Amino acid sequence: MTILPFFLWSLLKVIVVTVVMLMSVAYTVLLERKLVGRIQNRWGPSRVGPFGLLQPLVDGAKLFLKEDLVPTAVYRPLYLISPVIALGCALISIAVVPFGSPSVIGPGGFHFFEISDVNIGLLVILGITSIGVYGIALSGWSSNNKYSLLGSLRSSAQLISYELALGLSLVGVVLRAGSLNLREIVESQGARGILSWNLFGGFQFVAFFIYLMAAYAETNRSPFDLPEAESELTAGYHTEYSSMKFAMFFMAEYGNMITVGCVATLLFLGGWTSPFGNLIPLPQNIVVLALLPIFWFVLKVFSFLFLYVWVRGTLPRFRYDQLMNFGWCYLMPLAILNIVATSLWLAYK
Amino acid sequence: MHLILFIVFAGFCLAGAVNLLIQTHPINSALSLIVVMTSIAVLYLLLGAEFLAVAQVIVYAGAIMVLFTFVVMLLNAGREERTLGSRAAIVVGFPAVVALLAVAATVILHTQGLGTAAMRDGITSTQELSTVLFTKLLLPFEVTSVLILIAILGAVALARPGDGERTPGE
Numbered sequence: 001m002t003i004l005p006f007f008l009w010s011l012l013k014v015i016v017v018t019v020v021m022l023m024s025v026a027y028t029v030l031l032e033r034k035l036v037g038r039i040q041n042r043w044g045p046s047r048v049g050p051f052g053l054l055q056p057l058v059d060g061a062k063l064f065l066k067e068d069l070v071p072t073a074v075y076r077p078l079y080l081i082s083p084v085i086a087l088g089c090a091l092i093s094i095a096v097v098p099f100g101s102p103s104v105i106g107p108g109g110f111h112f113f114e115i116s117d118v119n120i121g122l123l124v125i126l127g128i129t130s131i132g133v134y135g136i137a138l139s140g141w142s143s144n145n146k147y148s149l150l151g152s153l154r155s156s157a158q159l160i161s162y163e164l165a166l167g168l169s170l171v172g173v174v175l176r177a178g179s180l181n182l183r184e185i186v187e188s189q190g191a192r193g194i195l196s197w198n199l200f201g202g203f204q205f206v207a208f209f210i211y212l213m214a215a216y217a218e219t220n221r222s223p224f225d226l227p228e229a230e231s232e233l234t235a236g237y238h239t240e241y242s243s244m245k246f247a248m249f250f251m252a253e254y255g256n257m258i259t260v261g262c263v264a265t266l267l268f269l270g271g272w273t274s275p276f277g278n279l280i281p282l283p284q285n286i287v288v289l290a291l292l293p294i295f296w297f298v299l300k301v302f303s304f305l306f307l308y309v310w311v312r313g314t315l316p317r318f319r320y321d322q323l324m325n326f327g328w329c330y331l332m333p334l335a336i337l338n339i340v341a342t343s344l345w346l347a348y349k
Numbered sequence: 350m351h352l353i354l355f356i357v358f359a360g361f362c363l364a365g366a367v368n369l370l371i372q373t374h375p376i377n378s379a380l381s382l383i384v385v386m387t388s389i390a391v392l393y394l395l396l397g398a399e400f401l402a403v404a405q406v407i408v409y410a411g412a413i414m415v416l417f418t419f420v421v422m423l424l425n426a427g428r429e430e431r432t433l434g435s436r437a438a439i440v441v442g443f444p445a446v447v448a449l450l451a452v453a454a455t456v457i458l459h460t461q462g463l464g465t466a467a468m469r470d471g472i473t474s475t476q477e478l479s480t481v482l483f484t485k486l487l488l489p490f491e492v493t494s495v496l497i498l499i500a501i502l503g504a505v506a507l508a509r510p511g512d513g514e515r516t517p518g519e
Binding site: 078118119120123124126127130131133134137138140141149152153156160163180 | 376380383387399400403404406407410411412415418419422423474475
């Protein structure tokens with residue numbers, strides 16, 4: 001492929017995916033507010049637009065128009081750059097996620113439903129996540145506020161501890177697929193619908209449980225949202241941020257949630273493949289054939305996000321020592337045992 | 350294309366390294382080191398070692414440098430005072446560094462049997478890498494792991510409270 005069409009196509013894909021991603025971030029916030037509202041027996045936002053559907057746009061406009069305060073004692077360069085790091089890392093990792101069937105190919109061997117097909121896509125996502133820690137760590141330190149510093153220290157310690165369990169829990173899946181390429185991992189579990197998903201057919205439910213716990217901790221979400229424990233730390237690492245800078249941290253959190261949901265879908269829930277396998281005959285219409293995998297993918301990610309909000313609405317927060325204890329003494333050994341068991345099973349087969 | 354990328358990221362790498370020395374605030378130095386690490390990862394990628402590149406980002410830029418910044422943040426290390434340095438350092442130091450680098454460069458350039466690495470599109474797969482790691486380089490690999498184990502044991506021994514220090518609650 002020549003360089004110019006490649007460049008233009010990639011640019012188009014990047015723009016479309018980024019816009020879709022930002023819109024999903026906005027509507028995940030609405031989903032959370034609505035669901036938590038229903039869990040607590042109230043309506044949630046319902047005034048702006050039908051069913052409150054325009055609420056995210058109004059919130060965005062509000063955050064844009066707010067006064068942008070910068071406290072005098074902050075360390076300016078890092079204070080300004082850390083929200084950018086946080087949001088940038090949250091948005092970049094979607095670039096390697098394949099969200100539709102790879103059999104739909106455009107002119108010149110061009111894949112529509114994936115920005116780039118990287119051989120080591122899974123590791124790239126883990127690498128970007130590990131860089132994202134700096135956004136949080138530096139924001140707390142540069143704010144020159146003790147609540148911010150404590151919140152960011154907690155958060156970075158939590159991220160580092162749980163990244164280990166998260167990475168190890170994925171090794172079982174990689175062993176089964178024999179590849180780090182996300183597309184190949186999905187194709188390794190597409191044969192018999194729900195029965196060949198890694199979660200059920202692959203006997204990786206222990207790994208899925210570990211991944212779920214570690215993912216909640218990685219994204220600083222309840223019940224592991226200690227960095228933002230309001231009663232102890234006001235707002236944690238973003239206490240001193242206002243206006244769009246605060247919004248960037250907020251968007252980064254929800255962007256990370258979506259990425260984590262995408263990875264869970266790809267690795268454990270069969271990605272874009274149908275849960276019914278070949279039971280339902282495939283439609284002949286090319287448009288339906290192209291859009292059906294995306295529908296399954298979005299549905300799976302949505303149910304993962306739904307679970308996120310459900311957990312947030314029902315479980316109380318852990319104590320910090322419980323969190324660290326759980327991560328190092330239970331999740332990590334369990335993840336290592338899962339790797340050993342999976343390897344033994346694969347060697348036996 | 351490869352050459353452009355190489356020049357850009359080698360430039361980033363060198364600029365980060367120089368900035369690391371110039372900066373007076375430890376946290377800026379730590380951040381420049383992260384720039385150096387990630388640029389080196391891109392150089393690995395240009396040589397076709399994709400696994401190594403991402404491992405470099407995850408391990409060095411992600412894990413080790415986070416610990417560095419942690420220490421800086423916790424100690425709340427302030428700005429260094431700028432001193433002019435002793436005259437001996439300028440008179441002896443710079444020529445000595447130049448001489449050392451010259452000797453090292455000549456030795457490396459004259460060594461026989463060193464292949465040249467070409468920048469390419471080709472990718473060394475993870476499978477090939479692990480085959481080499483577990484057959485040809487098995488001994489160094491295992492020795493390194495023992496080394497890390499010793500370091501872990503040392504850290505535990507240092508951090509463990511002595512017999513007299515135990516609090517009654519434990």
